Amino acid sequence: MPGRSGWSLVMSDRDDQKGEGQATGGTAPLSGASTEARIEALEAELQAAREEARRNQERWQRERADLENLKKRAAREQSETVKFANEAILKDLLPVVDNLERAVEHAQGGGNGQPLLEGVALVLRTLLDVLERHGVRRVETRGTRFDPAHHEAMAHIETVEHEPNAVIEEHQAGYCLSERLLRPALVTVAKAPGPKEPEPDANLAKGKGHG
Structure with a gap:
């Protein structure tokens, strides 16, 4: 150990x-x-x-x-x-169209203005063709209803011959460039006749006369 x-x-x-x-x-x-x-x-x-x-x-x-x-x-x-680059130029051409249209209307009323009428009408057609080629179109008015987006009412006339709010006369044409309004059409618009005033009572009128 x-x-x-x-x-x-x-x-x-x-x-x-x-x-x-x-x-x-x-x-x-x-x-x-x-x-x-x-x-x-x-x-x-x-x-x-x-x-x-x-x-x-x-x-x-x-x-x-x-x-x-x-x-x-x-x-x-x-x-x-x-x-829309040409918008301003095309807008300035519109008064020319207006003047030519007025000249055509004036010549149509005369008896010896046929050559002038034909010449002005030709210029007008040419100018309208130019505008159309550049995308300008005339605003529709004849037989249409008033559209505040394209029309401007110059007057309202009470009538039963047309539907209320129908365009019955065009004073100046409106034009659009593509979908953009250059100027509205100046128009007269129909409206429904108002209520007629009651006719005076003949007997009542006689009674007042005797009094």
């Missing part, structure tokens, strides 16, 4: 081995926890990166849609500008 000193050495060695075992066993859990924390941190960073990428994608899509809308609006405005 070992002596006291031998037992002391054996116990000392066992204590050293136990201490080493405890030290080794203690570091393993610490190392595992550190790895899990690192993985969680990386996953959090990855999730944050994905979220930022999603926001960037949405922002890019919105900006692209805004750019497309801007292009469409610019193209539409350019088309409108080209479509």
